[in-house]
Amino acid sequence: MLILLFSRKVLGCLMGVCNYLYYYTEELLKIMVDVLPHKNACACVTLTGGVDSTVIALAARSAGLRIKAYTAFYINSLPKDLPYAIYVARSLGATHELLPISANYALKLSEEVVKLLRTFDPVEVRNDVAALAVLKKAAEDGCEYVLTGDGGDELFAGYTYMAAMTGEELSKYIRYLAKVAHYPTVELGRRLGINVVAPFTAEEVVRVALEVPPGYKRLNPYTGKYILRKIIEALIGPEVAWRPKTPAEEGSGTKALSELYASLASEDDVRALKPLGLRGADRAYLYRIFRKYYPEPPKEVPEGFVRCPYCGFPVPKVTKWCRTCGSYIGN
Numbered sequence: 001m002l003i004l005l006f007s008r009k010v011l012g013c014l015m016g017v018c019n020y021l022y023y024y025t026e027e028l029l030k031i032m033v034d035v036l037p038h039k040n041a042c043a044c045v046t047l048t049g050g051v052d053s054t055v056i057a058l059a060a061r062s063a064g065l066r067i068k069a070y071t072a073f074y075i076n077s078l079p080k081d082l083p084y085a086i087y088v089a090r091s092l093g094a095t096h097e098l099l100p101i102s103a104n105y106a107l108k109l110s111e112e113v114v115k116l117l118r119t120f121d122p123v124e125v126r127n128d129v130a131a132l133a134v135l136k137k138a139a140e141d142g143c144e145y146v147l148t149g150d151g152g153d154e155l156f157a158g159y160t161y162m163a164a165m166t167g168e169e170l171s172k173y174i175r176y177l178a179k180v181a182h183y184p185t186v187e188l189g190r191r192l193g194i195n196v197v198a199p200f201t202a203e204e205v206v207r208v209a210l211e212v213p214p215g216y217k218r219l220n221p222y223t224g225k226y227i228l229r230k231i232i233e234a235l236i237g238p239e240v241a242w243r244p245k246t247p248a249e250e251g252s253g254t255k256a257l258s259e260l261y262a263s264l265a266s267e268d269d270v271r272a273l274k275p276l277g278l279r280g281a282d283r284a285y286l287y288r289i290f291r292k293y294y295p296e297p298p299k300e301v302p303e304g305f306v307r308c309p310y311c312g313f314p315v316p317k318v319t320k321w322c323r324t325c326g327s328y329i330g331n
Contacts, residue, residue, distance in 0.1 A: 024212050025230050028205070032059040035202040037145055042066045044143035046134045046185065047096070048251055049084030049240070052149025052158070055228050056199055057092055058235050060147060067094035068143070072133035074253035075100045076260075081251030084240055091236050099133050106257055107264075109133055111289050116191045117184060118313070120290035121326025122258055122282045123249070124184065130252035131185045139194050150183040151200030155209040157217040157224040160245065167214035174217075178206055180318045258282040276310050278325060 036043065036059060043060040047053050047069035060067050069089045073079035082098075089096035101109070109129045114120055117128065131148070138146045153159055154177040157170055165173060189196030199205055212227060219226040224245065233241035249255040262281035269284040272291075297312030305314035311325035320330030 020213070021216050021227065021230065024208070024216055025227055025234075028208055028212070028227065029055075029059060029062060029231055031202075031204050031208055032056075032199045033063045035199050035204055036060060036063050036065070036147070037197060038063065038065075040144060042068060042143075043147055044138045044141070044145065045069045045094070045147045046131065046149070047071050047085050047089060047094070048130075048149070048248065049081035049086070049088055050149065050246065050248075050251060051225050051228050051232065051240075051243075052152030052200065054084075054088050054149075054232055054236070054240055055152065056147050056149045057088060057094065058231060059199060061092050061094075062235075067092055068141075069094045069096045070099060070134040070137060070146075071096065072099040072101055072130040072137075072252060074106060074130070074256060076103055077253030077256035079251060079253035080246050084243060088236065088240055097137070099137055101129065101133055101254075103260055105133075106254070106260065110257065110261070110286070113188070114286055114289045115293045116188055117323070118290075118294060119324050119326070120283060120286035120311075121323070122261065122280065122286060123326055124323065125286055126249045126254045126257050128184045128188065129254050129257065130248070132188055135185070135189055135192060135194050135196065139192070145195040145197050146189065148185045148196055148198050149200065150185050150198040151181065151206075152225065152228060154178065154181045155200055155206065156212075156226075156228055157214070158245065159224070162218070162224065163222065170214045170218065175210060178210065180316070182319075182323060261285040276325065278310055278327070283326075 043065040045057050045060060045067055047057055057067055071085040073082055106129055109132050110125050113125045113128045113132055119125060135146060155174060162170055183198055183201060186196045186198050216227045218224050229241045265281040265285040269288045270281060273284045273287050301307050301314045304317055306317055308315050308322040308325060308327060308329060310327045311322060313324040315322045315329060320328060322329055
């Protein structure tokens, strides 16, 4: 696979369009291969079908590892990423296990996310339900570690709100995210005692990613992760490489869980949320679950933290979002 990328690099130079894109593409994939665990021949992968997890799977394949891929999705919705995940798994010859999540199981997973991550933010919980389902199944299957694509959006301009940034602003912001970003799958794994490996967050990968010019990260205001897409295009093809960006909760179908949460919220739940200055029946339901485990904010805020003006829980000073309630607290 690395040879294919190198061949394309040489061909581009012969055609007079040689640039550093191919250098960074080859260097990035090589380092990602190097940071993977190689102590056994099998790699368990959280495969969403998105750009990030596809590149991780490609790195594992390039390392000569057998891939066991897991894809979780909510059955009462339309998981947009599922066809891509199936396509990638077949392209790589991976063993692929699909994990359908029922409404009842989704509620159990949601409560576990609330407890483990100390959050009642609906977006956070919805996003993490599928990841938790994969981690639990991988642990049940005896996986020594689970690979995840966490960090790709932050390092390679994957978020839609980055579209309005200039190249200089984007580079500065990505450096900021590299220091403060929160990776829920890694945290869930740590709390569950599961070894989650996120190659994009490895020091060596971050170093190279920060060297990549913004023009190789964002092709245009609507297409981020350009360099990662080029890797996929070279090794799998354009079908996945140039797929549109899909938020994680839409890819797994868990966005529909908000309707389920809201349907279970009582009037008392909604009233309990109002003193916090927060809204949403879905959030009110999760807040009820949250208070079972965290009835009151801590009396003291640790050094380096501030108190969220909404929920009262600690927020790191370097961030602008409260992970507990999901509120923006920046200036």
